[in-house]
Structures are given as structure tokens and as C-alpha cells.
Amino acid sequence: MAKKTSDKKNALPQQENDKTKKLESFIADASGELMTTNHGLKINDDQNSLKAGERGATLLEDFILREKITHFDHERIPERIVHARGSAAHGVFKVYEDMSELTRAAFLCDPGAETPVFVRFSTVAGSRGSSDLARDVRGFAVKFYTQEGNFDLVGNNMPVFFIQDALKFPDLIHAVKPEPDNEMPQAASAHDTFWDFISQMPESAHMVMWAMSDRALPRSYRMMEGFGVHTFRFVNAKGEANFVKFHWKPLLGVHAVAWDEAQTISGKDPDFHRRDLWDAIEAGAFPEWELGVQVVPEADEFKFEFDLLDPTKLIPEELVPVQRIGKMTLNRNPDNFFAETEQVAFHVGHVVPGIDFTNDPLLQGRLFSYTDTQLIRLGGPNFHEIPINRPVVPVHNNQRDGYMRQTINRGKTSYGPNAIANNDPQQVKAADGGFTSYNERIDARKIRARSRSFFDHFSQARLFFNSQSEAEKNHIVDALSFELGKVKAVEIRERMLAVLVQIDKKLAAEVAFALGLHIPKIPLEDLNNSIPADGDRADYASSNPEGSLAKSEALSMAGTIKDNIKTRKVAILAADGVDGASLSKVKDTLIAEGAVVHIIAPKLGQIISKEDQQITPDESFLTAASVLYDAVYVPGGGNSVATLEAEANAVHFLNEAFKHCKAIAADEEALQVLESTYFFKKLPAEYSEETVLREGVMVGKDLKTLTATFIRMIAQHRFWDRENPRKIPA
Numbered sequence: 001m002a003k004k005t006s007d008k009k010n011a012l013p014q015q016e017n018d019k020t021k022k023l024e025s026f027i028a029d030a031s032g033e034l035m036t037t038n039h040g041l042k043i044n045d046d047q048n049s050l051k052a053g054e055r056g057a058t059l060l061e062d063f064i065l066r067e068k069i070t071h072f073d074h075e076r077i078p079e080r081i082v083h084a085r086g087s088a089a090h091g092v093f094k095v096y097e098d099m100s101e102l103t104r105a106a107f108l109c110d111p112g113a114e115t116p117v118f119v120r121f122s123t124v125a126g127s128r129g130s131s132d133l134a135r136d137v138r139g140f141a142v143k144f145y146t147q148e149g150n151f152d153l154v155g156n157n158m159p160v161f162f163i164q165d166a167l168k169f170p171d172l173i174h175a176v177k178p179e180p181d182n183e184m185p186q187a188a189s190a191h192d193t194f195w196d197f198i199s200q201m202p203e204s205a206h207m208v209m210w211a212m213s214d215r216a217l218p219r220s221y222r223m224m225e226g227f228g229v230h231t232f233r234f235v236n237a238k239g240e241a242n243f244v245k246f247h248w249k250p251l252l253g254v255h256a257v258a259w260d261e262a263q264t265i266s267g268k269d270p271d272f273h274r275r276d277l278w279d280a281i282e283a284g285a286f287p288e289w290e291l292g293v294q295v296v297p298e299a300d301e302f303k304f305e306f307d308l309l310d311p312t313k314l315i316p317e318e319l320v321p322v323q324r325i326g327k328m329t330l331n332r333n334p335d336n337f338f339a340e341t342e343q344v345a346f347h348v349g350h351v352v353p354g355i356d357f358t359n360d361p362l363l364q365g366r367l368f369s370y371t372d373t374q375l376i377r378l379g380g381p382n383f384h385e386i387p388i389n390r391p392v393v394p395v396h397n398n399q400r401d402g403y404m405r406q407t408i409n410r411g412k413t414s415y416g417p418n419a420i421a422n423n424d425p426q427q428v429k430a431a432d433g434g435f436t437s438y439n440e441r442i443d444a445r446k447i448r449a450r451s452r453s454f455f456d457h458f459s460q461a462r463l464f465f466n467s468q469s470e471a472e473k474n475h476i477v478d479a480l481s482f483e484l485g486k487v488k489a490v491e492i493r494e495r496m497l498a499v500l501v502q503i504d505k506k507l508a509a510e511v512a513f514a515l516g517l518h519i520p521k522i523p524l525e526d527l528n529n530s531i532p533a534d535g536d537r538a539d540y541a542s543s544n545p546e547g548s549l550a551k552s553e554a555l556s557m558a559g560t561i562k563d564n565i566k567t568r569k570v571a572i573l574a575a576d577g578v579d580g581a582s583l584s585k586v587k588d589t590l591i592a593e594g595a596v597v598h599i600i601a602p603k604l605g606q607i608i609s610k611e612d613q614q615i616t617p618d619e620s621f622l623t624a625a626s627v628l629y630d631a632v633y634v635p636g637g638g639n640s641v642a643t644l645e646a647e648a649n650a651v652h653f654l655n656e657a658f659k660h661c662k663a664i665a666a667d668e669e670a671l672q673v674l675e676s677t678y679f680f681k682k683l684p685a686e687y688s689e690e691t692v693l694r695e696g697v698m699v700g701k702d703l704k705t706l707t708a709t710f711i712r713m714i715a716q717h718r719f720w721d722r723e724n725p726r727k728i729p730a
């Protein structure tokens with residue numbers, strides 16, 4: 001892969017691919033250049049407007065002022081109605097093996113091909129400036145710039161959705177967005193309108209379990225799974241089709257933060273996820289995901305207890321394993337947020353030959369919405385000409401004109417058939433790569449209805465809940481208690497309890513206890529209020545079968561990858577007099593394992609180690625916070641230890657890290673600092689070189705052994721058992 005040296009300060013060489021090379025011609029770099037107007041006139045004075053005398057009024061003639069102010073006045077475009085807050089990166093995708101038996105999509109058939117991608121992660125409900133750490137679904141949208149045109153996999157970090165029919169999407173979003181009278185709350189589902197809607201739409205029960213789980217609080221975009229959600233189709237060159245569900249599996253594992261932590265991060269660093277993605281890529285720690293597929297032969301369409309077309313259902317991995325077919329690596333940050341991240345336009349309808357749709361009614365509605373939204377958001381029909389949206393292959397058709405047209409189409413003809421220009425541009429035979437829709441047989445009446453096969457609203461919600469670890473279950477109870485606790489209308493809380501009891505009695509009882517309510521007895525058939533005017537309630541009644549699978553390991557985050565500490569952020573607390581050797585040894589070993597280490601001191605500037613060396617702290621206790629780190633180490637050194645012990649911020653740092661179940665280690669000499677915390681448990685009289693005081697908290701004499709244990713602890717990510725017996729909710 002060709003590399004160019006970036007001009008970005010401290011940046012690694014930026015990775016190039018076919019798409020980024022094509023973007024080069026649009027890049028403007030002002031270094032060493034002269035200032036001009038938008039029309040190329042060199043500007044002599046960019047400080048003063050043109051006036052009638054030194055103290056006089058500004059003249060209308062001042063075209064330089066007018067141009068600059070007018071452009072400024074028009075700098076904003078509408079934010080996305082959903083997924084407004086996001087961050088993106090460039091990268092590449094490579095398939096492992098030729099998949100041509102399943103699909104003719106060329107980028108999935110050539111293991112030698114490197115397909116450029118642009119990936120945008122997002123929250124859903126919040127505005128562009130909202131916190132990254134909202135409890136929310138995360139968008140996971142991938143644009144593959146293939147040699148057959150752009151393929152967009154516009155997914156989420158959860159494999160199911162709240163609703164089954166696109167007609168309900170505007171209602172869902174109106175319900176979750178800030179309430180229309182006072183525009184509160186921002187980026188939060190914890191309010192009346194959301195739960196009012198949800199409690200009457202039992203089809204949302206499964207997704208609600210995901211949204212109330214730790215999946216809604218990712219530690220990093222780099223540590224989330226992604227899902228295409230809908231069942232799509234793979235079609236091979238012979239025209240044979242299979243159903244397919246798409247998955248992204250992060251190689252760093254799937255990890256979350258605690259809700260209390262998320263709320264604090266929202267204040268300390270609302271850009272936490274954006275910064276994390278940016279910093280990792282700048283540091284060369286390129287995030288990677290494997291693309292997985294679950295393939296179901298057409299003949300098996302009706303083999304499952306659920307309908308493959310129902311987007312509120314997943315296919316348990318126990319029933320259909322996820323086959324990992326390729327790898328995506330994000331290796332380059334955008335040059336300009338607006339031009340790339342803001343203007344990128346995804347669309348589920350951007351497919352390539354070999355990938356096709358199903359009749360999932362949510363997917364069908366999406367096929368309309370995405371182009372429509374770009375027309376208003378990006379201001380007209382030529383948004384495909386914005387550099388980031390252009391395919392890497394040539395575009396030729398008879399579409400013309402419109403606002404902001406960039407292409408200069410030569411010739412007389414913009415219609416076909418034409419004899420004047422040889423009927424160009426020519427259509428393409430299917431065998432030569434022309435797209436043909438899958439030849440699905442449809443024999444039906446036109447009808448507004450929902451299939452009865454969509455009405456099992458609860459069995460997979462229960463499967464999800466039952467598959468969670470004890471800590472994950474507790475977090476779901478806490479999340480529901482928090483969210484419903486913020487709901488003012490008691491009837492909504494009660495109705496929601498009647499929904500929860502259909503999923504799990506204990507879950508509902510625990511939430512009811514937190515809300516101080518009894519669970520009302522609402523019969524199953526009365527839960528669904530999403531019925532047409534002339535609809536018979538019985539036809540729309542939810543069902544709640546047991547479901548033949550009791551658990552699915554893949555649904556829990558507990559068993560995720562925990563064998564490395566790559567890109568984990570570790571804080572080292574230090575002050576003047578710190579044992580420099582203890583500090584550097586641990587620091588260097590952690591860095592060698594791929595961690596990011598910051599030294600945090602009472603103030604910025606220099607600290608002087610006991611060996612009289614100058615050490616530059618990365619942050620002070622004022623600018624750093626434990627919630628921004630995954631683990632903490634306290635080195636020895638008498639004076640440093642004495643300072644930290646007396647420094648309330650240092651002790652708070654440790655207390656908070658303990659509360660959020662993080663790994664904590666201290667040099668034996670720094671024991672005093674640990675003794676000032678609320679979680680310190682007395683050392684045994686005889687203690688070894690690496691004594692674990694409590695789960696994930698250790699003190700050590702020998703740095704080598706200490707560091708080795710500390711690394712294992714950091715890799716565990718969190719010690720959720722510390723919450724037991726739920727005295728310290730994280």
C-alpha cells in the first residue's frame with residue numbers, strides 16, 4: 001500500500017487507497033499559499049472592511065466583506081434527522097477467500113482486492129453537538145468503494161430494531177427526540193414520550209433489552225460489534241440466492257463503560273468516542289473488524305420460530321454460525337470533518353450485483369428514506385458528486401443539471417435511446433456486471449397488514465435477557481429503573497412494567513420495586529396498541545411463546561476477547577519525589593503491550609523524580625479524570641506518595657476507578673495512598689510479591705510480577721463482581 005507522509009503534526013504516515021488518492025485532487029492545502037477571494041483575487045487587507053473614512057460607515061461596495069460574511073452565513077446545513085452526532089474514518093476491506101459460490105459481488109470474490117471504505121459511527125437521538133456517551137444505539141455505517149460502484153452497509157451496533165414497519169419510524173423518532181414543547185431532554189431516551197410510545201409497541205421489547213444493556217454504552221467505537229440488522233440476499237453468478245445477515249466483529253472485543261461513568265464522561269469529555277477513534281488512528285493503532293455472515297438457504301426460509309423478514313429478530317449464532325469472511329481496517333483520519341464526515345451520504349439502497357434486498361418492511365421503507373433525506377440535507381440531487389460520495393469507478397448516465405452540478409457532460413444527447421451518439425452510455429449485460437434485481441416470485445394482494453409471523457414480541461427479548469451475565473442483568477434492571485424513574489406519568493411506568501413482566505418476572509419485579517409500583521395485570525392481547533382503526537385487536541395481539549433456545553452465549557459481552565490490553569488507557573499517578581524507576585518500568589512494559597499511558601500529577605509542568613530526573617506529566621488532576629482511563633497505577637517514592645495521599649483528587653481518582661470496577665495497582669511503597677481510599681482492605685501480615693487485595697486491586701513488591709498481573713487485570717476490562725452484593729453500583 002502506498003503511503004504519503006502526512007503534514008499533520010506528530011502524525012504517522014497516512015495510509016492511502018484508491019479512494020483517498022481520488023480525494024487528493026479536491027484537497028486544498030493553504031501552507032505557503034497566498035490569500036485570495038473565492039474568485040482568485042489576491043487579498044491585501046483581511047482585517048478591515050471598506051469604509052467611508054476611518055470612522056465612517058461600511059460601504060456596500062465592499063465585495064470582499066460581502067463574500068466572506070455571506071459564505072459564513074451559509075456555512076451550516078441541516079443536521080441528520082437521526083444519527084446527527086458521528087465520527088468517521090477511512091480504511092480498507094479485504095475478503096479472506098473467494099465467496100463466488102454465494103455472491104457475485106466482485107469485492108467479495110477476490111482475496112487480492114483491497115476495497116477502500118469510509119465508516120461513520122454515530123449515536124441516534126442526539127444533536128450534532130451532543131455527548132458521545134448517551135445511552136443509545138450506535139450507528140455503524142460502512143461505504144465500500146468497490147470496482148462495481150458503492151455498496152453501503154448501513155447498520156447499527158445492535159442486531160435488531162425497535163419497530164417492524166418503516167411507517168412507524170417517524171413516530172419512533174418523534175418519541176425519542178427531545179420533547180417538542182421544551183426541547184428536553186437532549187440525547188436521552190429517559191423521558192415520557194419515548195416510553196409512552198414504547199410501552200404501547202410490544203414489538204420493541206427485544207430492542208429495548210439491547211438498548212437498556214451495556215451495549216448502549218460502548219467503551220469505544222473500536223470495541224463494538226456491527227450488524228446489518230435486516231436479512232439481505234446474496235446472489236451468485238448463476239442467479240442462485242441465499243439469505244444473509246451481516247455482522248462486524250471487533251478484534252479488540254466488545255466492551256462497555258458503566259452508566260455512572262458514562263454520565264461523568266459526558267461532562268469531562270463529551271467527545272470521548274470521537275477522540276478515542278481519532279487518537280487510535282493517529283497513533284497507528286488501527287481498529288479492525290472481521291466481516292461475518294450468517295447464510296440461510298432459501299429452502300430454509302420457514303425453518304425458524306421467527307420470520308427472517310422481521311427486523312426485531314436475530315438469528316441466534318447457535319442456529320446459524322457466523323462465518324468470518326474478511327477484515328476491515330480503519331487506517332486514516334479524515335482531512336476535513338465537514339467535507340467528509342458530515343457530507344457523506346449513506347443509503348441502504350446502494351448495493352452491487354450479488355447483494356440484494358428482502359421484503360423486510362423496515363428495509364423496504366429505508367430504501368426510500370435515505371436518498372430523500374440527502375436531497376434536503378445536502379441541498380439537491382447532485383450530492384453524489386460531493387467528493388466523499390463519489391464512487392471510484394466512472395459515472396455515466398442521462399441524468400443532468402440541478403443545483404451545484406459539478407460534472408461537465410459533453411455532447412448533445414442526455415436521453416436514450418439515441419442514434420446521434422451511438423446510444424451511449426450503453427446498458428450493461430448482467431453477465432458483464434449490469435445489476436439485475438433478484439427474480440423473486442411474488443403473488444399477492446395489495447394489503448396494509450402485518451404478518452402473524454411477526455407477532456411473537458417477547459421470546460427473543462427473553463432469550464437476550466437470559467443470555468446475560470449476572471452483572472449485565474443487574475445493569476439492565478438499573479437502566480430500566482433509571483429511565484422509567486425519569487418518566488413522570490405513572491401510567492406509562494406501569495404499562496411498561498406490564499411489558500417487562502412478559503419478558504421476565506424477576507426483571508419486572510426488580511424494576512417495579514425501584515419504581516415503588518405494583519405490576520399491573522394487563523392481558524397479553526391488550527398490550528399492543530399499534531393497530532389500525534378497523535383492525536381487530538385479536539389479529540394484532542402479541543404472542544409470547546417459550547422459544548426453544550434458552551441461552552445464546554454470543555448475546556452476552558461477558559465472554560468477549562480479554563487477552564490483550566491494546567489501546568487501553570492507563571493512568572499513572574505521580575508527584576515530586578516519585579520513584580522514577582518504578583514509574584518507567586511499569587510504563588514501558590504497558591506501552592510495549594500496546595497500552596496508552598498517561599502520567600497524571602497535581603499540576604502541569606515538570607515533576608522531579610527521587611532520582612532527580614525531570615518527568616513531564618501528560619495531565620494534571622484538574623484536566624484528567626478516572627473515567628477517561630481503564631486502569632490506574634501508583635508508583636512508589638516517599639514524597640510522591642505523601643503528596644498523593646494528601647491530595648483529595650488523587651484519592652478520589654482511585655475511589656472512582658474502584659467504583660467503576662477498573663484494575664488498580666500500586667507499588668508496595670505506595671500502600672499509604674491506597675490506605676486513604678474507601679475500598680482498601682488490610683494487607684495480610686505476610687504478603688507476597690503480588691498480593692491481590694480485592695478483585696482487580698493489587699499491591700506488589702516485585703515490579704516484574706506486579707506488572708504481569710496488572711496486565712492480566714487490565715485485559716479483563718472490568719471487575720463487575722465488585723458491585724456485589726450491589727453495594728457499589730458502577
Ligand code: HDD
Pocket residue numbers: 080081082083086120121122138139140141154155156160161165166167169228229230311344345346362365366369370371373374
Ligand atoms: Fe436509518 C441514518 C441505521 C432504520 C431513515 N440510519 C442512518 C444512519 C445509520 C442508520 C447508521 C447514519 C448514517 C450516517 O452515518 O450518515 N437506520 C439504521 C438502521 C435501521 C434504520 C440499522 C434499522 C434497521 N432509518 C431507518 C428507517 C428509516 C431510516 C426505518 C426511515 C424510514 N436513517 C434514516 C434517514 C437517515 C438515517 C432519515 C438520517 C440521515 C441519513 O439517513 O443520511 O434517512
